[in-house]
Amino acid sequence: MFPGFKKRFFFWGILFNITLFLILLAQNPFSGKSILSDLYLYPDTIHYINPAVNIFEGFGFKISREGRSIPTEVPPLYSTVLIPAYFISHDPRMFYFTNIFLSLVSAFLFFLVLKLITDNKLIIFFVFFLYVTNFFIGWYPKLAMAENLALPLFLGGLYLLFTKVDCAKLVLAGMLGVSLLAAKYALAPLSISFYLLFAIKVIFGEGSQRGKTRLVNFFILFVAGLTVFVLFIYGENLYKNYNLFSKSEYFLKLLVPVVATGAGTVSSTPSSQSPTIFSFSNLQDSSAQYLAGLMGGPMEFAGFYRQIAPVFVGMLGLPALFYGLIIKRYRFVCFCLITSVVVSVAFMSTFKVVDGRYVYHTIPVLLLGFAIFLDEVRRFLVQNNLKFAYLGLIASLFLYYLITSTGRFSTLVFENWNGDKTPLNYNTVVAFNSFFPKSPGDPAKKPVVITDLMPYFVDLYSNGHYRILPLATFGFFMNQAAAAWGPQDDYHNLLAVYDSYLKKGFDVYVSDSGIYDWNKTYLLHNFKGLREKYNLVRVSIGCSGECILYKLGVK
Incomplete structure (x- = not known):
């Protein structure tokens, strides 16, 4: 093979992926021909956009009109991130430019995390290609929803977990855990698990560190996280008179189904006939639907009913994460990725409504699991002098994906510029x-x-x-x-x-x-x-x- 060919191929391949990603994201948000103009999904988008726009009218960080205000029912971070775009214009559709920026940040962070998992350039190119061409990764920025912010926060957290600890990363980790909660309340389990995983990394992960150093690192992580959490709670009470702890207690009570037993009384007797919105009685059915979706089956996602990832990614990527637990170089990585899936799916399965957007972050997790699968297959085949079989596998999967997805790519680009749905x-x-x-x-x-x-x-x-x-x-x-x-x-x-x-x-x-x-x-x-x-x-x-x-x- 020509000297430097792999490096040049990798450079142009990644550049191709980034260019393709920009093409799939590009559209005119002001055309009035897209669902984007309808500010779908309701009423969440109003809670995110209205405070970001109205802050310029002097009404504070609230939902306001005609001088009257009500507090938002969502955390403040995504609305805060939207504010710079509204400095340019108060048109509510300016959120799309913020989401494009967040999507590019997410793609960059995914690329960095992918490079930590494998150094094989062909695998990196292929899996990164799967990421930038994923339907929901390219479509979801049309919605003014906090998942657009949660995704780069999650991927940034993975990068911190998978790289060597230093003081700056400890402070960032302390801030990032609370930021997940400040982006979306439903990410509370992910936020808590992130701190636990990082604490495990600090205390047990890097054997070369002395006990005193580990203790200092844990203290920095704890203080940074606690400081940001206190500021978050203070802000919630200041702007919304919102007691997060009472809301948590309310949610825990909802997990036990209640049925009326008489006028003004209730019973904690479980009732399969009238489950509450949040209830353990929803767990079995909802978790089965989420698992089917993770394995590549179609599922509800923000009004769509389709796959969140190709079947071969789900069927190979998810088992590969569990297989990675027995391989030392992947053990902590896979443990973190599995934990991020399990805590989110378990929590959201108590919710009566199953929607893939609640587990949006599992898309890159499945792709990272698929990268581990490909890397392990590559190692096995190369060791047995079957490199061409490995190249054939990659080529076959790539061609299959292109054949089954080319129509979707062209449709997405066409709809971005000619309208996807009448608003x-x-x-x-x-x-x-x-x-x-x-x-x-x-x-x-x-x-x-x-x-x-x-x-x-x-x-x-x-x-x-x-x-x-x-x-x-x-x-x-x-x-x-x-x-x-x-x-x-x-x-x-x-x-x-x-x-x-x-x-x-x-x-x-x-x-x-x-x-x-x-x-x-x-x-x-x-x-x-x-x-x-x-x-x-x-x-x-x-x-x-x-x-x-x-x-x-x-x-």
Whole structure:
């Protein structure tokens, strides 16, 4: 083989992977042709985006509108990371650029961790290629969700765990563990396990260190972690009056199913017929679904039902992690990776809803396990003078993956630039803005629009020339309706609210956007009730007929 060929191949191969990753991520977030504009998933994205945008309006780190605020129900770190993008523009879709940056950081950290596991350039190229072309790694940045931040934090934690300890890394490790919790509460088990794993590494991992040095290192880790944790708890109480310990107690109580035994009383008797949202009764079914997903089967993931990794990655990578426990050079690495999977899957399996986004970090874990499998196969075949068999294996898997995934790659790129899904909610607000292009002469007489859209979502795109009222008495933020829609109305009787505005001489409209959603049949029922009570006159057709605006009149 020509001198330097491997080095040149490796350089150009990695450059190819990075370029391909950028191509798969690239899109215009402001085109209005993507689900990105709808700020999906609700209501989490509102809790992340609204505080980051509103902090520039002087409302503090809260969800705010019209001078009224409510605390967020998510930890603050992801919203904080979003703030720099909103210095450039207050358009809510600016989050995408932050997510692109976080994705590139994640890819870089994955590459570093991969190099710690194997030094074989062909394996590094292939596994890194699998990472950058993974559907969810490339698609998830479209969502303003904290997993985009959690992934680089997790991979950064792996890098710290797998490299030699020094003072700076101990401080970083102390900060990183709490950062996982500050990014997403559901990562609490991962945060705790990270500290335990790093403590094991400090105390037992590096035999050349003296006992006193190990004790000092553990002290640095403990103090750094405790300091950041205290600051986190203080911030939670300061901005949200949020007692993390009482919430933890509440969660533990939820793990035991409760059933009503009479008026005002409950029993702790387990009930398989009515499990709570968090319950050990969910453990068996949920864990089986997660395991099937980890092995390469399709699973629910943020509205999709598909594989989180190729079948050959799951079927070979997951067992390879357990096999690595008996190999000294992989033992601690595999123990850490297995722990990260087990604690997360076990915790999230108590949750009634199974969703792959809750175990998003297992995608790189499976790929690292697959790298261990390939490295062990390579060692065995090379030792037995079967190097060409190893090269044939890599080539076969690579070609199989290309053949089965090329269509997906082209579809993803096409959808990024030509639209993946009509953002109905965004288009509905755009239609409102077009119908109400000017502010009314009397600001107190703004026209009223009845809609299912969340007021905080509407505010992010609205021109401010109209106000909104809810179409249903339940939905997101209805438990805080006075803060969300205004304290002047009683939202328990919406028909009476609509009547009061009509009697006061307001122009009242209703939008049919979203009423045909099969998940929200109550909206269609409410809309039919309005049609029976009022005279509905169609005044605008928007969203290619999917968001029609009607004006209410007395029959």
